Amino acid sequence: MPLKSKCYACLKETNNLKNNYCPKCISELFDNTVPNKLTFDRKEFINKRAEMSDKMSISGVQDKISLAFDSSKNLIPTAKNGKYILKPIPIHDNALNLEDIPANEHLSMLISKEIFKINTAHCGIVEFSDGELAYITKRFDYDSDGKKYDQEDFASLMNITPSTHGKDYKYDASDYLGCSRLIKNFVASHKITVEDFFKRVLLNYLIANGDAHLKNFSLYSKPNSNEYTLTPNYDLLNTRYHINEKYGDMALSLIEDYYTPTFEVVGYYTYADFVYFAKLIELPQIRVEKIFKLANESLDKIEKKVINSFLSDNAKEFYLNTYKQRLELINYIMKDS
Structure with missing residues (x-):
């Protein structure tokens, strides 16, 4: 099945996609901004994550980084005021099937939201610059004016x-x-x-x-x-x-x-x-x-x-x-x- 026919957020098949996302998901996940493919790869992500580790406000042991849109509609790493969290395939010696972790989390979140009707963070799949897939989720701890919950x-x-x-x-x-x-x-x-x-x-x-x-x-x-x-x-x-x-x-x-x-x-x-x-x-x-x-x-x-x-x-x-x-x-x- 061609990936281009499948929304990278809701997984629904449609011909009405913009950069891999349907209109509803562009609205819900990206606040009506059509995102470009990420301009960096996982190796650059790891380097940036190390540089920003002491400055970011997101917690947890899995590799992750905050993102925000720049003026060119590119999602870029940011130390503060990020609206998104990016999780790539992690580096974890003790885990199996690492390459499936982003898709696993994405699927599990969709089941929570769409099938069990639980209030669930908006999320999707994005592509690194080399085409490798990563998981992205929209932060829910800020209001529309940027004030933190x-x-x-x-x-x-x-x-x-x-x-x-x-x-x-x-x-x-x-x-x-x-x-x-x-x-x-x-x-x-x-x-x-x-x-x-x-x-x-x-x-x-x-x-x-x-x-x-x-x-x-x-x-x-x-x-x-x-x-x-x-x-x-x-x-x-x-x-x-x-x-x-x-x-x-x-x-x-x-x-x-x-x-x-x-x-x-x-x-x-x-x-x-x-x-x-x-x-x-x-x-x-x-x-x-x-x-x-x-x-x-x-x-x-x-x-x-x-x-x-x-x-x-x-x-x-x-x-x-x-x-x-x-x-x-x-x-x-x-x-x-």
Whole structure:
């Protein structure tokens, strides 16, 4: 399938493309500026990243850099006031299938946004000057006037740091139940937000994202406002494809030190675990069933999205098979449970 017929952001096929993007995505992702191909390659990216590492405000361990448009509609690296974050194929000795990571994140974000209807950061695929693909996402922590939102990740809100909880603090210091309680403490409309959070946790399980840790969930408030809500979803990935071990089921436990009888037998989270988790966070059963219905009706749409993604053929097969396996697990009901 010719790449030129596929929008590099939404993956929809159309003849109405400008520099690889459809009009809707040019509006949503690039604020109506049609971007040119990047004027630098990954090697230059790495050099620029090293030069700017002490000046940039974006965090995280993956190679990334802030971008902004110049007067010629080129996206260029910038140390401050960047509106975009660029992530290329990373340099990571311990990960597998590195070349698929940008497409993996892009696909996972689209599934969150378009199929599960979760508020999700706008994103797409861009080309380096040599044609190599990279992942790009639009920053959501600035308003239209350039004022920065007050944003804190869950680790910060819980006062959890390496010095208080060790090097694996992002994974070991809390559970998803604790995250839900944090939402109730900080968010006025917490009932809606807790349901949103439940859906995000379930999605991460379905796509085998084992990196949905405390720093990959955040609350933010607009400038001159004290009302906090969940930020758009971000940093989604099928980690199982890149880390060849059981790590990848969940970054955090649903409920620390408690497992349902079904889990004790099966060894994985199933329907019973998510229902019990929902009960503890006071999510009505009727809402839980609606979310499960959405997940069960998603498979055909997921398959189409995976097939049309930028993943390699092996990655497409793995991604889809993993999703099907997880879908079977969340529908598993032990007869005596």
